[in-house]
Structures are given as C-alpha cells and as structure tokens.
Amino acid sequence: MMEQLQEGYVASVAATAGCTMEAVNKDYWGADVQLIRPPRTALEEECMVFAQLKSTTLTLPSAGKEYFSYQFSKRKYFDHMVKPRKHQKAILIVMTVSPRQADWTEVSHDGLVTRRSCYWAYLEGLKVDPDVQKPTVRIPTRNLLDAHSLTRILDKIDRGESLHE
Template structure:
C-alpha cells in the first residue's frame, strides 16, 4: 500500500486533471526530475482543422493537505519555507507559477466517494500566485489564499487568458 502522502498527491493530480480537461487546456504533469514544478497548463487553439498548443503556459506546484483552515475570506495554510521561497524568487519574466492547494477533510475515509453513479473528491482546490520577499522562517510560511480563488474550470480559463494578456502586453 502506498503512503498517505502519495495518496494525497494522487488525489490532487486527479482533481487538477479533471478540471484542466473540463477547462479545455492541455496538462503536462510528469517531470523527469523534481525541481519544484509539478505540472504545466498550456492553452490550446484551433488552426484549420487541428488543435495545437498556443505557447502560453502556466506552471504549478501542487500541495494536498488536511492541515488547513478557513478563516473568514481566506484559506490558511503553513507552506514549507523552501517551497514558498522557490515560488517568490522566480524571475518575473518567466512562465508564471501558481500554487494549487487541495484541502482535504481530516478523516481520510471522507476524501473520495466512488460508486456507479458518481466519483466525488471531497473539498476543494484553491490557487494563488505567491509574491513577496523570501521568508527567513525556519520551517513554514503561513499563507492566506482567498477563498474566491477556488480552482474551477472557469478559473483555469481565466488564469490562462490573463497569462496570454500579460505576454502580449494587453
């Protein structure tokens, strides 16, 4: 049996795959080496009778956790400092990178419901592009993700449209 952490990773990847498919974007999620990027969304357009990737991309780092909480309009999570610093120190001209956080129930038996009528992954993914100065904390950096940043197919479409606008200077 795989570890609980690996199960969390599998669920977060399944969640993001489903959302990306519904959003109509290409998703690359298997890297040969782990350097802090878990996947990339890529926009797709139709040229003639073919679909091709546009060249507009957004990278993401994925986390899944049961140690999160709602505080008013935010999701509060303690992200490892190394991950936080990797994300805030990216070159501003580089492909943007968002954090995707799958907030799972504390009871692992509630994470997923599957029967012949439905497949339900419990709770929600939230997203945020981290900005700011590197943290000097020893282990974690507390982050506040607006709950309005629920990762949905429409949110992915919007994220990709914003990246295209950023790149072409609109």
C-alpha cells in the first residue's frame, strides 16, 4: 500500500511539473519509474530521469535537521543508485509515511492532502564499504520533491549539469 501511495504522490508532482511518470516494469536497472518532460518543440529532445522509489515508516523528518537517514534493504538497490551513468541519470525518492495507514491522507471539499512527503537524493559516485549489505544514506530535508524541484532536476540534466548540490 505504501508503494501505491508513493506512486500517486510522484505522479501528481510529475503532472504538476508538466511531466509524465512511466512505470518501469522490469527491475533491471534499479529504477521503478521514469519521469519524462516532453520536448518544447518537435525538433527538441525530451528530458528524463530514472527514479527508485522507497518508503519508510521509521522516521519523521524535521525541517530543523539537515537530513534524515534511510537504510536500503538490499545492497543491489544502493549499487544501482551510486553507479556512474553516462546518459540516463537516476535519483532516489524516499517517502516517509505514518505507520498508521488511516493517517496517510485526508480528504475535504478543498481537496486531497497526502500526509508526509517525498524527498529526493542523487547518490551517483557515493562510496560505502563493499562489505556493508544494507547501506544507509543521508537524505537532505531541503530536497522535498515537488513540481519546482523536479523541474530544477530536469533542467540540470538537460543542460548536462551535475545533480550534486
């Protein structure tokens, strides 16, 4: 159920940013979805980024802290995020959710509110001891995933700039 909630969140953010979210049906590359921004004209190229989606009930990020920790359940998921990529870049998107499923959303006449948020991290090039089977990474709390941040990510990719802050 957490996966469905996160997919809905990311799809909503993508739509607001003028992008599509396409599911990756085979997990060969450690990516769950592709976020794709269409080209501005027929002669230009679309811009896209892979995203690995993870959810956790173990943390409640605080805006007063610079980061929170996320531990991968398997080394291979981490390895897919840190490997150097020439073309298609990849980000990790972590959603923090309440352990109580009934608290995930709230509906009123004003709309649907999703409780808690998604955060993104760019991990390419990160090194961790090869013996660590469940690596832990820091997710910056300033990296809230919203339409503005997704647009900024895709703009940097489009210009060939690094996603490292």
